[in-house]
Amino acid sequence: MKIVLISAPYLDVYGTLNVGKNHTFSLGVGYVAAVLRDAGHQVSLLDPEPLGMSDGAIKEYLKSKEPDLVGISSATANFKGAIRMAHLAKEVSKPTTIIGGVHASALPLETLRDYPEFDIVVIGEGEETMEELCRHLESGKEVLQDIKGIAYRGNGRLEKTPPRTLIQNLDQLPFPAREMVDLNLYRPQVHLYRGRKSATILTSRGCPAPCTFCATAVTMGNRFRKHSPEYVLREIRHLVTEYGIQDFVIVDDTFTIDKQRVVAICNQIIEQGLDIGWFCFARVDNATVDLYETMKKAGCFSMFFGIESADPQVLKNIKKGTTVEQARKALHLANKIGLKTEAGFMLANPGDTRASIKKTIALARELNPVIASFNIMTPFPGTEEYERYLPLDPVGMRNWDNFIPKGITPLIEPDGLSRRDLQKFLVEAYLRFYLRPQQLLRILRNITSWEEFKVYLRGGLGLFRRIWEWVKASNK
Secondary structure, three states: OEEEEEEOOOOOOOHHHOOOOOOOOOHHHHHHHHHHHHOOOEEEEEOHHHHOOOHHHHHHHHHHHOOOEEEEEOOOOOHHHHHHHHHHHHHHOOOEEEEEOHHHHHOHHHHHHHOOOOOEEEOOOOHHHHHHHHHHHHOOOOOOOOOOOEEEEEOOEEEEOOOOOOOOOHHHOOOOOHHHOOHHHOOOOHHHOOOOOEEEEOOEEOOOOOOOOOOHHHHHOOOOEEOOHHHHHHHHHHHHHHHOOOEEEEOOOOHHHOHHHHHHHHHHHHHOOOOOEEEEEEOOOOOOHHHHHHHHHOOEEEEEEEEEOOOHHHHHHOOOOOOHHHHHHHHHHHHHOOOEEEEEEEEOOOOOOHHHHHHHHHHHHHHOOOEEEEEEOOOOOOOHHHHHHOOOOOOHHHOHHHOOOOOOOOOOOOOOOOHHHHHHHHHHHHHHHHOOHHHHHHHHHOOOOHHHHHHHHHHHHHHHHHHHHHHHHHOO
16 A cells, blocks of 8 residues: 655744744654554655645645555644645545544544544554554455544444554554654754754653643553663664764653663663763652763753642642642752753643742742743643633634644633733743843853854744734733
């Protein structure tokens, strides 16, 4: 079967925050491509955004490939890009169009109901479902009811099959099919780019934390599943030797959740003499100086902590499962040993007030990460917050243009806080955090190359353009 897999473009949804070629390779699409390749299919992988492809160029590409099936992956923010890709595919020929990813997985029947461009939705993890589905379609079978983990149109109505069991042995998966793209097209976000060749890597799936704002469980589940340290090191060595990768962005939801495994990975990096750098996401509730020192010795240069709020009741409301004291300990340890600390904070959580938001801004200054990110809580499909807000604004909650955490106009308007209030708080948060001489000096001290400095400068200018847009919007 001839198959084209597409990473949906974002269609410039971030506006002035787009400051260069900060594109990352879709590991989800890469894993599916590798599994289908190994199953004997003729697979191509298209990522039109970093290639700067026009609609015409995409249609010419699809004409040249003559696919029997087009698979598209997207989150909510780039779902409109997925719709466009499916529409272009249907204009060129009549392939079976499949949509996967967190957005369609959260709203499978609604996706088929509202968007005729899609024929089938793959729900959750895509590797095994796509392999079985392609085998089924290639054999000419039209009945899909026995394939678990999909939604489809059948007998004049929408059908959804039982969920597929999550993959338990992740080591059985091949490495993502990075050979199908030009890795030179990709570069991490501004705060992670050090002027070195970088790649993303996923060493585990699933997060047991039940946070009300997170949709990870829709595709990855709540149970923590992991690659073995040996698998992780094989993939790292492969990327170093075959592609010259120097920096790795570990995109696990919570890399540090299994400390024993983290230490085992770090020890193997050290023992094998791999001269690499890497970044990861971490929770604050398992911080120890021994763990962080081992990670730094193995090349960890930066960690991101999701702090979210300074208010204990708000943390309980969002089921974060962490405390402010744990945040203080984790940031103190990571700062002390010289890691480039990054912390995320959310405003407009359930229970937030003007007072609690001001406390959160003050906590960001107190914790003193090198980089702080402030977002408005965005209730993405597949989360508790989406279900809570949907009845309140059924039209707005289905306008996918609105689902941008750093968008100009906040999607939600919680009790006692207007959208103008939230815009003003974002302005206050960013200005109070960054417009401090000591903070600007800390950022400069963490820059390791001229190329990195230029990227940071562009990123800073993009952020301040967005701040000015918030200022103007809040004064209308």
